[in-house]
Amino acid sequence: MQPSRLALDLGAPPEVPEEAIAAAAALLRGGWLHRYGETLGDSSDAALLEEEFAAALGARYCVGVNSCGSAMFLALLGSGVRPGDRVLMNGFTLSPVPGAIAHAGAEPVIVEVTQDLVIDLDDLARQARASGARHLLLSHMRGHIADMDRLMTLCDELGMSVIEDCAHTMGARWAGRPTGRFGRAGCFSLQSYKHVNAGEGGLLVTDDEDLAARAILASGSYMLYGQHRARPSKEVFARWKDLTPNFSLRLSSLAAAVARPQLRLLAERARVWSDRHARLAALLGAIPGIRLPHRPQQEEHVQSSIQFAAPGLDPERFRRFLAGCRARGVFLKWFGAEAAEGYTSAPRHWRYLRDARTPPHTEAILATLCDMRIPLSLPAEACGSIAAIVAEELEAAQRP
Ligand SMILES: Cc1ncc(COP(=O)(O)O)c(C=O)c1O
Structure with a gap:
């Protein structure tokens, strides 16, 4: 269960x-x-x-x-x-x-x-x-x-x-x-x-x-x-x-x-992070309605977070999806939010710039992009629970 x-x-x-x-x-x-x-x-x-x-x-x-x-x-x-x-x-x-x-x-x-x-x-x-x-x-x-x-x-x-x-x-x-x-x-x-x-x-x-x-x-x-x-x-x-x-x-x-x-612990930390990221990527990538970025073979990443897009959701459903996940302890961040929140922001929020605008393709990409921290202490078994919560909340947000 x-x-x-x-x-x-x-x-x-x-x-x-x-x-x-x-x-x-x-x-x-x-x-x-x-x-x-x-x-x-x-x-x-x-x-x-x-x-x-x-x-x-x-x-x-x-x-x-x-x-x-x-x-x-x-x-x-x-x-x-x-x-x-x-x-x-x-x-x-x-x-x-x-x-x-x-x-x-x-x-x-x-x-x-x-x-x-x-x-x-x-x-x-x-x-x-x-x-x-x-x-x-x-x-x-x-x-x-x-x-x-x-x-x-x-x-x-x-x-x-x-x-x-x-x-x-x-x-x-x-x-x-x-x-x-x-x-x-x-x-x-x-x-x-x-x-x-x-x-x-x-x-x-x-x-x-x-x-x-x-x-x-x-x-x-x-x-x-x-x-x-x-x-x-x-x-x-x-x-x-x-x-x-x-x-x-x-x-x-x-x-x-x-x-x-x-x-001196970096190599061991990288091993743990890569393992957790690979598990989460496989599980989240299998959920209908979620897309993960392609990672080229030359890239040896050390991911302390994971990003995925949920392209089918309009902003209202997106907010519902995030709220549902957060209420169940899966704290997702969203690059498409209207206002900057926590650590997360986008060019259109930096209004001190002369041209504070997210360029159009990037704006469209960020509009459906989620971000989740992967703590080093995340047990391997918890990856399945996270993916299950994300899948259920995504399905709930998609319902009319
Ligand atoms: C992408 C990126 N670059 C630079 C920094 C800056 O790091 P610091 O907080 O050490 O200034 C951060 C901090 O979170 C970051 O996320």
């Missing part, structure tokens, strides 16, 4: 392991919570986390900051974005992406996405030519990775620099290469709902020595940038140190201490 209600919190963040709790407690006892110190040297947890993350991704440099949003802002600045510039971005993402562009004083230009929830490369080419934009902030939103070979070839042809938003793709790859290693810089999040839960934090990886030095200085290193380990040479800092404002966006050593042991 199927349950009438799911007795699980789908919003539960990944558990913080004992090793991380012990590391945080040790740090608290010593008081070294700020990552720099006149007598500290280069062994702060923040410096060590950066070194470990750079090594894990095969990147030359890594800069820790207080959020992925800050990492994206600094990556844009370091790529040469100036106030008034136009920056392309895909229309399926979350508000910190246009926010990072606005933070740099630039103007987002929204590009369409495909039914499979990745940036539409034909529209990207069109919008690049029409806008003259030289920068793309590409969001691998909800873990959906575009064909990165085609995308990078296109961006090279267009002379466009790419920054990757990897808030949802830590540990994910395209054709064997980690996301964040295609563009000029990759930006990751350590916020609680991400693959590593440090509460807050961001990591920027790059092989570009000028971008790295500028990001370290702008993040608020003062003249203590020598305490970074995954950093460029002091000669590079000499070029930028008097030309770079301090925006004080530092990564706290406390967050880094909580994150470091979790980095």
Whole structure:
């Protein structure tokens, strides 16, 4: 018999392991919570986390900051974005992406996405030519990775620099290469709902020595940038140190201490998430009236959420479907909602933009798109109960 209600919190963040709790407690006892110190040297947890993350991704440099949003802002600045510039971005993402562009004083230009929830490369080419934009902030939103070979070839042809938003793709790859290693810089999040839960934090990886030095200085290193380990040479800092404002966006050593042991758990976490996602995808995909995005073979995703479309429902029935699922503990989010809700929003909600509009194809796709978090703690057996609730509530919403 199927349950009438799911007795699980789908919003539960990944558990913080004992090793991380012990590391945080040790740090608290010593008081070294700020990552720099006149007598500290280069062994702060923040410096060590950066070194470990750079090594894990095969990147030359890594800069820790207080959020992925800050990492994206600094990556844009370091790529040469100036106030008034136009920056392309895909229309399926979350508000910190246009926010990072606005933070740099630039103007987002929204590009369409495909039914499979990745940036539409034909529209990207069109919008690049029409806008003259030289920068793309590409969001691998909800873990959906575009064909990165085609995308990078296109961006090279267009002379466009790419920054990757990897808030949802830590540990994910395209054709064997980690996301964040295609563009000029990759930006990751350590916020609680991400693959590593440090509460807050961001990591920027790059092989570009000028971008790295500028990001370290702008993040608020003062003249203590020598305490970074995954950093460029002091000669590079000499070029930028008097030309770079301090925006004080530092990564706290406390967050880094909580994150470091979790980095070592990423492969195991990816295994669990992939298993739960595969089960849910098979079950939900078999429900009449539900469509899942196609995932290409080159994509090795680490899905901490699942997206599906219910294309047959008009907005009124959609609201009924969501309410029915939520009442039974299956908390679905909807990208087609009239107003922004929780973490979820769409370009038409960002009314500070000059052109706050979701482009038409993306609007149609988001109108029927549902999103569900997959907590790491989700037992495999619960996937069947979730799918049963979704199927029953969809059927109920379809009734006249
Ligand atoms: C797609 C996407 N990009 C970037 C971010 C920004 O991450 P942070 O909260 O660390 O700034 C988020 C946060 O939820 C996100 O969902």
